[in-house]
Amino acid sequence: MEYIQARGLRKTYGTTRAVDGIDLSVPAGQVVAILGPNGAGKTTLIEMMLGMRRPDSGEVRLFGERPDARTVKARVGAMLQDTDVPQALTVTEVVALVRRYYPRGLDVADVLRRADLTAKAGTRANQLSGGQRQRLSFAMAIVGDPDLLFLDEPTAALDIEARRAFWEQVRGYADRGVTVLFASHHMAEVEALADRVVVVHRGRVVADDTPGQVAASVVTRRIELVTDATQLRLEGLPGTVAVRRIGDAAGPVAGAAGRVAGAAGRVAGAAGRFEMDSTSPEEAIRELFGSGARVDRLVVADADMETAFLHLIGEGEVA
């Protein structure tokens, strides 16, 4: 069954077209990441799906019904940006109150444990840090035991450790069949969590596939090399999309973690370590060797999500 069906969604604010004709269907049990830069239309898209914002045209159905139907709201949890809670209530009281709104609910203590808020159970909302507020927002989103969970930039205020733990929580929900749609611009978050990634840019979907396929759909490959060739020379190689100098020849490799292999050689002269995005790595390497340039370390890899993302939103040009 399709839990989310959005057809032809459009939304304009003044002269800004926030969402420009988005179609999206999400079946039960899928974890979908809406990935896009700031201002891409992610929040507007989520708010339209939740029935909180009226599309200029197009329509949304959740579980086959209008999103503002009470029966739909009873099955949906939402973690929103820019909303606050009653400041004088404690964490436990806020979560227990929200639980009352739903026809079924989880045990409040269990929800606080899941949101890592047990230690803050008796703390008033106005004494919470930004990250703790975000986790309270997550607790409020899950306490109604939703079938469909919307998370808008859920880890924006979390540190790395809390962010990873949060991913585990969300993954746990997905494993038991909860459908999750989250907006993010953290590539690692998308790669760790999503079954599917929908890349949104300027209000349009520019890619919609599994994270692996989105990365693979980008024709560029990542070349990491240590060479005495100049950056200008590398930029002139066939198929070069972007070149980044990431250090000198003697320093530690600063490329994508763990992907650079081979002996740590030294290159004489003005050698440097580079990352290149190339649409035809074989041809580029052939020409580089043919030009007599010394190449001491060479790794060719598929583009990662970040490269794919930058490419898809048109920011992958030669640096």
Next chain:
Amino acid sequence: MSPMSTPTVIETADRTAAEGSPSRPTGGPVGLLAAQVGAELRQMVRVPEYLVGIVGVPVILYAMFGLSNAGQRLPGGTDVGAMLVASFSAYAVVSLAIFTFGVDVAAERGRGWLRRLRCTPMPMWAYFAAKIAAALLLTVLIYVLVWALAIGAAGVPFEVGPAVRTLGALLVGTVAFAPMGFGLAFLARPKAAAAIGNLLFLPLSFVSGFFTSLSSLPQILRDVAPYLPTYHFGLLVWGGVAPAGDVQRFNGIDPGPAAPQLVWLAATFLLFGALAAWGYARDARRERE
């Protein structure tokens, strides 16, 4: 910060609560309302400056102006101290309407709490009903405290019948003026609500005779007063305490029968209710634009 706990299968025993309507809140409407009222009262109690402003001020005003006049008798035998209990309690009711319903709701609206609530299956009537129910409880509390001071500090004679009639009038007023506050909450910008609330509150209280006898006001204010719902509310409240002659002696106005005053309060409720409903719908619509 410690990491969140690792995921486990969530127990499904609680799903039995879903029996019945698929959108019915846990515990039903009564349970929901009770939880919402509890939350309102907790918030009120935990903000001391709020309690002092809403509950303390009428008591302090009575201590300042009521105790010194207690013991004086009106021709029908009513103690002026009892009339002033009614005056400052009526003042508190209007204060509750404007500040609890108006300024507080505007603040919650500004912080996005109402926006979040609209995402949940909670019917919004529960939110507004809980505010009114909490205000009714506060009205009773204020009335009891002012009476306690009147009896304890000045020996004002307490008669059950008039006291209950007055309390009834106060509770009617609390409900009648609630939509005035809700209207303020949704028609004013959240940051302007407190200033507008004060602009409304003080003139309404003065011109309706809660602070000083209407007969002592300038003629132009006395002419305006009968067009204010708070004026009719005051007459209804004083009429609960004392016979018409004493009310006229106390305030310079013949209160007349209670029915027109009740009609005024009903009309106030309906008029401001319609205005508040329109403001709420406009706010919800703007939020969706």
